[in-house]
């Protein structure tokens with residue numbers, strides 16, 4: 001006894017006639033999911049920045065000027081063999097000086113420098129940045145002096161530690177915010193739909209008195225809930241798209257230009273924003289239909 | 303065959319009003335029965351029990367030999383589709399037109415659209431409302447709403463028709479028309495139970511009359527009249 005035509009037209013006309021309630025539900029879904037989506041993008045971008053800073057954490061091992069090629073090669077081989085090492089790059093004195101000149105172009109400092117005071121170095125990237133201290137210690141002997149050929153090891157310990165604790169806090173806070181937003185969304189949508197069903201409880205009662213089965217009564221409401229959720233989330237996506245392509249994308253461009261970060265929601269190669277859009281629409285539809293389903297249980301029992 | 307049977311039925315409402323007291327009654331298939339009695343005597347309660355709008359307090363009710371008191375909730379729609387009911391307060395869906403209200407009774411039993419489009423206008427014509435098909439209940443007079451309710455009750459030709467004061471808000475001429483319709487559907491074998499205050503209708507029809515008073519049956523007459 002599946003009658004899609006009946007249910008479809010029933011949903012549509014009932015929506016037309018209960019326009020105000022439907023409008024409220026759609027607006028609620030649109031606004032809350034828009035905020036959720038907006039936060040999802042923000043959190044993803046922040047996470048991207050953090051990840052990229054994490055992977056940029058380096059260990060610079062400055063070498064003594066008189067280090068022998070053999071010792072240098074030995075060290076390079078040794079460092080490469082450590083499992084913590086994800087990359088090693090040798091920067092010669094000349095390369096270091098070139099870089100310095102680039103960075104300080106036009107500055108008076110260049111005129112005052114005579115010769116090349118910069119040391120050669122190994123720049124090491126780690127696959128787990130939290131191991132940075134451990135790795136650094138390997139360049140010292142038991143007395144705390146640097147091993148032969150090594151002049152200094154630099155990794156900005158306090159900066160690294162702070163970064164990790166900030167990362168953890170931002171991650172937790174963002175997660176909590178999204179969970180809270182989702183909860184608020186569920187409650188708001190659920191209440192709106194429940195109100196619209198409550199307003200029509202007499203109608204439900206009459207339908208049942210003339211012999212409508214529970215499902216016959218429920219289905220138009222479920223359709224309506226789905227339709228409202230779907231329409232609301234589509235509006236949320238459109239709003240997010242407009243905002244994304246005007247404001248957010250500009251912010252991301254600045255991030256890309258200054259920090260060379262690739263994992264961003266809109267500009268990133270992963271096109272995360274599309275998943276956010278799809279997620280919002282699925283969430284909207286599901287929320288609509290589930291809210292209706294739960295709200296109906298009160299009024300369509302027997 | 304017994305179409306409807308009440309056995310020692312009592313109904314006490316939550317506020318302890320006793321609405322029906324030890325009702326024992328059999329109604330044959332194809333019978334036409336008037337339920338009369340003063341206001342508050344329990345006529346509507348009698349009808350509400352039959353469609354399980356409210357539960358019995360004690361005793362049992364059989365419809366087509368089936369005890370409906372222990373009917374599962376999921377079977378109630380089936381029961382109601384076999385009992386057309388004209389409610390005293392009409393119970394029309396406010397958001398549906400006259401046509402849609404009548405069509406609804408066919409939609410719930412899964413009748414296809416083309417049958418609905420043929421049958422509904424026929425029935426609306428029968429109750430004299432074919433020119434008000436597209437009116438919503440709030441645009442109709444009390445009598446017109448009542449006729450929509452009647453049309454909805456028998457549009458799917460149920461074996462039992464219950465009518466709670468179906469002529470309550472209707473002028474005598476239209477009432478006669480309604481009674482003709484009820485007689486006609488009774489003639490094709492439908493069991494009809496009609497609660498009414500309308501003395502002249504009862505007297506002119508000469509059918510079985512059951513009189514209630516304070517929830518008790520005080521008279522059951524084969525070819526009765528309204529009473530003294």
Ligand SMILES: Nc1ncnc2c1ncn2[C@@H]1O[C@H](COP(=O)(O)OP(=O)(O)OP(=O)(O)O)[C@@H](O)[C@H]1O
Nearest residue numbers: 315316317319321340341342343344345346347348
């Ligand atoms: N939902 C209810 N809760 C409590 N008492 C009720 C309820 N419905 C009806 N009653 C009481 O039950 C008794 C019978 O009511 P019922 O509606 O069956 O009378 P009736 O014969 O249909 O009257 P009328 O001719 O005025 O329609 C009355 O005393 C009424 O006050």
Ligand SMILES: [Mg+2]
Nearest residue numbers: 345346390466
């Ligand atoms: Mg009554």
